[in-house]
Amino acid sequence: MEVSRLRALRGPNLWSHHTAIEVILTCSVTELNIANLPVFENRDFETRLRARFPALGTLQPSGHHDAVPMAQVFEHVVLGLQASAGCPVTFSRTTQTVELGVFQVVVEYTEEAVGRLACELAGKLCAAALQDSFFDLDNALLQLRELDEDIRLGPSTNSIVQAAISRNIPYRRLTDGSLVMLGWGSKQRRIQAAEMDCTSAIAESIAQDKELTKKLLSAAGVPVPLGRSVTNVEDAWKAACEIGFPVVVKPKDGNQGKGVTVNITTNEQLRTAYSAATEFSDTILVERYLPGSDYRLLVIGNKLVAAARRDPPQVVGDGIKTVRQLVDQVNLDPRRGSGHATSLTKIRIDDIAVASLSSQGFHTEAIPPKGRRVNLRNNANLSTGGSATDVTDDVHPEVAARAVAAAQMIGLDICGVDLICDSVLKPIEEQHGGVVEVNAAPGLRMHISPSFGKGRAIGEAIISTMFDEGQNGKNDGRIPVVAVTGTNGKTTTVRLIAHLLTTSGLRTGMTNTDGVYIEGNRIDSGDCSGPRSARNVLLHPDVDAAVFETARGGVLREGLAFDRCQVAVVTNIGTGDHLGLNFITSLEDLAVLKRVIVQNVANNGVAVLNAADPIVANMAENCPGKVTFFAADRREAVMATHRAQGNRVVYIDDKKLVAAEGTFKHTIALSDIPLTYNGSIAFQIENVMASVAAVWAVGISWQAIEIGLKTFTNSIHHAPGRFNLFKYRGATLIADYGHNPDAILALIKAVETIPAKRRSVVISGAGDRRDEDIRQQTEFLGAVFDEVVLYQDQCQRGRADGEVINLLRSGLDKAIRTQHIQEIRGEFLAIDCALQRLSEGDLCLLLLDQIDEGLAHIALRIKENERDEFILPGTFHRQIYQ
Numbered sequence: 001m002e003v004s005r006l007r008a009l010r011g012p013n014l015w016s017h018h019t020a021i022e023v024i025l026t027c028s029v030t031e032l033n034i035a036n037l038p039v040f041e042n043r044d045f046e047t048r049l050r051a052r053f054p055a056l057g058t059l060q061p062s063g064h065h066d067a068v069p070m071a072q073v074f075e076h077v078v079l080g081l082q083a084s085a086g087c088p089v090t091f092s093r094t095t096q097t098v099e100l101g102v103f104q105v106v107v108e109y110t111e112e113a114v115g116r117l118a119c120e121l122a123g124k125l126c127a128a129a130l131q132d133s134f135f136d137l138d139n140a141l142l143q144l145r146e147l148d149e150d151i152r153l154g155p156s157t158n159s160i161v162q163a164a165i166s167r168n169i170p171y172r173r174l175t176d177g178s179l180v181m182l183g184w185g186s187k188q189r190r191i192q193a194a195e196m197d198c199t200s201a202i203a204e205s206i207a208q209d210k211e212l213t214k215k216l217l218s219a220a221g222v223p224v225p226l227g228r229s230v231t232n233v234e235d236a237w238k239a240a241c242e243i244g245f246p247v248v249v250k251p252k253d254g255n256q257g258k259g260v261t262v263n264i265t266t267n268e269q270l271r272t273a274y275s276a277a278t279e280f281s282d283t284i285l286v287e288r289y290l291p292g293s294d295y296r297l298l299v300i301g302n303k304l305v306a307a308a309r310r311d312p313p314q315v316v317g318d319g320i321k322t323v324r325q326l327v328d329q330v331n332l333d334p335r336r337g338s339g340h341a342t343s344l345t346k347i348r349i350d351d352i353a354v355a356s357l358s359s360q361g362f363h364t365e366a367i368p369p370k371g372r373r374v375n376l377r378n379n380a381n382l383s384t385g386g387s388a389t390d391v392t393d394d395v396h397p398e399v400a401a402r403a404v405a406a407a408q409m410i411g412l413d414i415c416g417v418d419l420i421c422d423s424v425l426k427p428i429e430e431q432h433g434g435v436v437e438v439n440a441a442p443g444l445r446m447h448i449s450p451s452f453g454k455g456r457a458i459g460e461a462i463i464s465t466m467f468d469e470g471q472n473g474k475n476d477g478r479i480p481v482v483a484v485t486g487t488n489g490k491t492t493t494v495r496l497i498a499h500l501l502t503t504s505g506l507r508t509g510m511t512n513t514d515g516v517y518i519e520g521n522r523i524d525s526g527d528c529s530g531p532r533s534a535r536n537v538l539l540h541p542d543v544d545a546a547v548f549e550t551a552r553g554g555v556l557r558e559g560l561a562f563d564r565c566q567v568a569v570v571t572n573i574g575t576g577d578h579l580g581l582n583f584i585t586s587l588e589d590l591a592v593l594k595r596v597i598v599q600n601v602a603n604n605g606v607a608v609l610n611a612a613d614p615i616v617a618n619m620a621e622n623c624p625g626k627v628t629f630f631a632a633d634r635r636e637a638v639m640a641t642h643r644a645q646g647n648r649v650v651y652i653d654d655k656k657l658v659a660a661e662g663t664f665k666h667t668i669a670l671s672d673i674p675l676t677y678n679g680s681i682a683f684q685i686e687n688v689m690a691s692v693a694a695v696w697a698v699g700i701s702w703q704a705i706e707i708g709l710k711t712f713t714n715s716i717h718h719a720p721g722r723f724n725l726f727k728y729r730g731a732t733l734i735a736d737y738g739h740n741p742d743a744i745l746a747l748i749k750a751v752e753t754i755p756a757k758r759r760s761v762v763i764s765g766a767g768d769r770r771d772e773d774i775r776q777q778t779e780f781l782g783a784v785f786d787e788v789v790l791y792q793d794q795c796q797r798g799r800a801d802g803e804v805i806n807l808l809r810s811g812l813d814k815a816i817r818t819q820h821i822q823e824i825r826g827e828f829l830a831i832d833c834a835l836q837r838l839s840e841g842d843l844c845l846l847l848l849d850q851i852d853e854g855l856a857h858i859a860l861r862i863k864e865n866e867r868d869e870f871i872l873p874g875t876f877h878r879q880i881y882q
Contacts, residue, residue, distance in 0.1 A: 001070045001126065002026045004102075006119060008112045011531060012600045013559035014593055018091050018108040020559075021078070021115040025071040025103045032101060033067035040132045049129035053077065053137060055084050069094070070126065071103035077122040078107040078115075085144035087114060097583045104583065114148045151176060155343060156194050156444035163459030169467060169477040170563055172535070182466065183477020184562075185543035186507065189466045194414050195441045196466060203411030207440040208253040210285055213410060220409040222402050223434040225420075227287030233274045237267055239286040246289035248436070249273035251281030257381025261352060263289050263359075272355050290420040290434050294380040295391070297399070297417040297424075298447055298458065299407040301465045304400040306447035306456040307392045307424060313347040313376040313385030317368025323357060324349060324364045327376065335449075336385075343449035347376050347385035388446035390453030391424055398427040406438050414462065416442025480506075480545040480698045481538075481562055483597040486571030486616075487590075488743045489687045490529075490549045492722045493571055496675070496691040496712055498547045503708035504700045509537035512549040513737075514720060514851065518542060525852075530554030534561035545698065552593055556582050560600060567697045568597040568623075569608040569690050573615045574742030591615045601625040606697035608690055611638040611649075628697060630689040632682070634658070648696070650689045655679050657689065659696060666702050668692075673709045680753045681723065683746040684714070716859075721851035723750065728862055730840030732756065735858060738847055739766055741776045747845065748784050756843035760787035762834045763847045764827065765808050767799035774804060775811040782815025785845070787837065789822045791830035793849040828857050835861055 005024040013020065030036050037045040050056055059068050059076055072094045079092040091108040109115025121140045128135035153161060157178040161171050164182050172181045178193045190197040195204075206212055214224045226243050229252055230236040240247045249270060250260040259280040261273030277284045298306040315326035327347050330336070336344040347353075349364055353376045357363055360374060368374050380386040399419070407415035421433025428434065447456045467475040480501075484494045491512045498510040502520065510517040511533040516524035518540055524533065529551035537546050538561065548561065573591050584590055598607045598619045610616040611629035617638045620627045629642050634651035643649045646662040656667045670679035673688055688709065695705055716724050721737040732754060738747050751759065761781050765774040781788060790808045792801075805823055812818055824830040827849050834844050848854035 001028070001031055001074065001123070003119075003123065006116070007557060008109075008115070009106075009559040010112070011559035011561055012563060012596060013555065014596060015093055015106045016091050016108070017563075017600065019110070019112070019115075020091070020106050020108050021112075021119055023074070023105040023107075023119060025074060025105055027070045027101045027103065029101065031070035034070060034073060035067065037070075037130065043132075045129060048132055049073065049077075049126070052129055052135045053080065053125060056080050069096075069103065071105050074122055074126055075105045075107055077125055078105075078118045081118045081121055081125075081140065081144060082107075082109065082114060085114070085118075085141050085148060087111070087144075087148060098585055099583075111148055111151050113151055114144055117144060117147055149337065149342075153180075154178060154193070154445075155448055157191065159444055159448050159459035160191055160194075160462050161459070163457070163463040164467075164477075166460070167463055167467065167476060169463065172539075181539065182463075184481070184538040185479040185509065185546065186541060187475075187477045187479055188539075188541065189477065191462075191466075193441050194444050194462075196413055196462070199413055199440065200411050204440040206410050207412060207415075207438050210250070210252050210437060213438050216409050217406050217435055217438070220405050222406045222409070223428050225288040225290050225434045225436060227285055230284050230286050233271055236274050236284060236286050237270055240264070240270060243286065243288045248285075248287045248289050249277050250285050250287070251277045252283035252285050253281050257379045257384050260379045260381075261355075262378040269355065269359065272351065276352055287436070290432070290436065292420050292422045292431070292433055295419040295421065295424055296388070296442070296446060297395070297403040297419055298442060298444070299403050299412075299415040299417060300458075300461045301413060302404055302408070303461075304395060304403050305392075305461045306390070306458060307395045308388040308446045308450055308453075309391050309424075310380035310382065310446065311387050311389070312378060312380045313353075313387075314373050315347075315368070315376070317370055317372040317374065319367065319370035322365045322367055323362055323374060326368070326374075335451075343445050344387065344451065345383055345385050349376070352377055382443060382446050387451035390447070390450040390456065392447075392454070392456060395424045396426055399424050402428055402435070406435055410438050412438070412440055413465070414442065415439065478564075478566075479538075479543060480567070481565040482545070482547045482567040482569065482694050482698065483550045483560070483562075483565045484548065484569040484571070484690075484694075485550040485552075485594045485597055486569075486610075487574035487740065488738075488746060489571040489683060489690070490551075491737075492675075492684070492687045492719050493569060493690050493694075494547050494549045495719055495722075496687060496708075497569075497694050499712045499718065500691060500695045500700060500705055500708035501545045501547065501698065503711065504695075504704035506544040507542050509540055509543035509546045510548075511537055513551070527551075531558045531561035538562065550597055552584070552590070553582075555593060555596055556584075560596065562600075564600055564602040564605065565597060566602055566605045567608060567694045568601045568605070569694050570594060570598065570610060570616045570619060571686065571690055572610050572613045572742070574740065587615060591619070595619045595622050598623050606648075606693075608693040608697065610686070610690070611636045611642070628693045630686070630693050632685060632689070648693070650693045650696075652679075652685060652689070657685075657692060659692060668706055668709060672706070674713045675709075675719075677714070681750045683750065684723065716855050720855055721848055723747075724855065726858060726862055728835060728844075729838055729865060731838040731842040731844060733835075733844050733846060733858065735846045735848055735855060737851055740769070741773055741780065744777045744780045748780060751843065751845060752784065754843055755841075757839070757841040758787070759785045759843045759845070760789065760834055760837065761785045761845040761847065762789040762791065762830050763808065764791045764793045764830075764849050765804045767796040767804050771807055774807040778808045778811030779814075782812045782818045785818055787820040787822075787834075788812060788815075788818050789824060789830050789834045791824040791827055793827055827854060831857060832861070 009020045034045045075092045075094045082089045087110050089108040093106045095104045125135050180191050182189045211229050217224050230239050246263045246265045248262045259277040264270050294310045296308050331346040336346045356377050403417040406417050416439035418437040422431045444458045447458050469475045484490050494512045498508045501508045507519050511528045513527045513529050515522045516528045516533050529549040531554050534548045599622050601607050601623050603624050605625035607623040608628045611631040628648040630650040631639050632652045648661040650659050655670050659666045670676050676684045712718050724735040726733040790805050792805050
């Protein structure tokens with residue numbers, strides 16, 4: 001068994017809505033059925049495998065007796081290892097490709113690194129079972145658990161993310177830590193642990209300065225303990241004597257209870273405490289010790305949402321075990337971990353713990369009497385091993401008011417207020433309690449999963465504060481996302497949709513094969529039709545709506561960049577679109593891949609489908625939302641049925657575009673849509689229909705749609721490389737990016753509407769297409785064009801030198817019309833060669849490989865000839881037919 005490729009599908013994909021690892025596995029002939037694998041000491045392969053991994057599930061459904069290939073075993077082992085390590089994964093699948101012994105294995109993951117490690121370990125486990133050698137399952141599961149715990153979101157951040165998910169708010173981790181983006185584009189918010197993006201840096205700085213915090217709280221009427229900062233240990237003793245014992249020693253700018261020692265009564269204890277505090281800060285505070293319980297009050301916005309009593313780390317003697325043994329026993333609790341990923345933290349035995357034990361008359365090897373409670377620390381922070389009991393329902397209104405006042409005085413929108421008092425059942429002043437600290441980015445786990453009592457919906461409270469639902473009752477942080485796929489017309493459709501959205505006043509982000517655009521400005525160039533570019537647009541804070549060209553390659557490599565889209569547009573499914581690559585061998589395979597965007601339309605979203613293409617029309621049954629069909633002929637059976645049912649359709653009637661739904665009908669004359677050239681270019685009419693249906697689904701006004709259609713031209717500015725027309729020496733030039741048989745047929749149909757004395761074409765071919773697809777393009781062209789210039793472009797995409805040109809020439813062997821054929825090395829030389837042969841009244845179709853560079857070269861040649869002019873869209877027919 002050999003792994004030839006492993007990649008992470010980070011969004012909805014060909015296989016499922018889950019994130020998943022896809023592995024291409026090659027099995028030997030023997031490995032095609034594990035029943036044929038060698039038997040050792042009367043134990044077959046499956047028996048040996050289960051001996052090493054007893055938790056392995058069934059390898060095939062009950063009642064099935066088909067051959068089980070090694071690839072299928074690998075699938076179940078990868079899934080089983082993750083599940084045994086505590087990862088909530090359930091989906092997996094193995095599929096035989098068209099190549100014998102080659103399989104696609106897909107297994108869900110929750111953390112990519114864990115999924116990749118599980119694949120590595122699964123390979124070793126299968127090899128160990130095959131060779132009957134040792135495999136350390138416990139160590140493998142430990143590796144997976146530790147990695148998962150290390151990289152997954154901590155409980156505080158995760159509670160917020162889960163609350164966002166329940167509100168249908170999309171999220172994306174921006175780092176390996178706890179920085180998370182919630183929502184998209186201009187509606188996004190960001191959190192980092194228990195901090196919001198609107199948390200003031202000044203407020204955080206104040207909260208770090210405990211002395212300043214006390215002054216501000218005191219000014220707000222919030223009770224605080226007496227105390228001051230000290231310069232050295234002698235000054236600390238002096239301050240303690242001034243304040244009166246017992247006292248607390250802590251760092252001035254510490255957090256999580258680090259370096260804090262409470263209930264100090266002697267000089268020796270103070271010196272130890274001072275030494276511990278200086279490890280975390282150069283400035284130390286000495287405060288009056290307030291007797292009572294330690295409470296954490298959580299304020300979010302202007303409300304107290306949770307309260308917990310925190311108890312110091314402690315053990316209970318049994319008369320047998322030493323303190324150290326009792327601590328070890330308590331730390332076996334699975335809720336206790338070494339970081340913040342678990343609800344409790346393991347108790348540490350350090351100098352502070354030893355000092356605390358000494359003050360109670362114990363040491364680490366002492367055996368406490370049965371039932372005796374022994375504290376390992378005087379402070380009760382969860383980060384040092386303490387526990388929490390929920391007391392939210394007990395908080396007196398005046399206590400809650402003081403907590404909110406403290407948070408607002410400091411300026412924190414999420415605030416942990418530490419209160420020392422006997423009880424939260426009565427006002428603080430009545431019991432001589434006080435607020436000892438105010439914390440930015442407070443830990444939430446004591447409230448989410450307290451040791452005792454009811455967990456509180458903290459994540460929901462934070463999300464409600466960040467995403468106020470307002471009067472309309474909905475704020476999911478989403479901007480309109482339109483995904484466009486198909487064989488031909490994708491880029492023009494994407495550009496037109498983006499233009500229409502921009503015309504309506506939305507700041508629009510767009511990705512396509514030309515680049516990434518924000519509000520019309522290109523911020524990245526090249527083929528940007530994949531998920532990485534789309535994610536960058538969703539990350540941009542100035543984007544109110546996004547339109548993504550969604551190419552097959554990106555979906556195969558990574559899946560989609562989004563979990564749901566508001567609108568999915570499928571223009572058409574045609575031949576020649578990378579068939580034969582990545583095990584996509586037929587139009588049916590291609591349709592299954594392209595319909596991924598349709599399957600991931602939001603429940604309240606819309607799929608815009610070409611009713612004239614049966615393969616596309618059939619995708620309607622896979623759409624979770626509604627469907628709008630478009631076709632030039634409203635009499636198409638699918639269109640007629642859909643229209644009769646009162647659903648949305650877009651069609652052409654009497655040289656007008658018609659959008660209809662129920663009794664509603666809106667018409668726009670094709671003469672008012674320059675892109676269609678008065679309705680003469682059929683493929684552009686299809687692009688317009690798809691675009692109008694898409695923005696209709698978004699909710700754009702018809703006034704904005706009409707203005708947008710009137711102002712979108714077939715210029716190199718709006719649609720570079722998409723049927724751009726020029727005049728050169730009295731001849732007509734058409735520059736286009738058509739690169740497959742269906743696109744060539746559409747271009748031929750458009751070209752035939754333009755009178756010309758002589759027609760010529762300049763063409764190359766993409767090396768990653770099938771031989772028949774490359775050959776078919778020139779077969780079509782040979783029936784229409786008098787001259788053909790073949791050129792070899794810069795990248796042959798795996799083909800041998802001259803191989804593509806030979807295929808193109810072979811397509812002209814039976815050409816009906818072509819009389820002159822030239823072969824040129826280099827795109828620009830080929831263009832020049834064709835231009836030199838043009839006369840007035842001729843037409844030349846230039847099929848570009850490098851769009852920007854090719855258009856620039858054409859513009860240069862036109863500029864060099866003073867007689868030439870660019871054909872303005874509104875004057876096209878006047879100039880051609882005069």
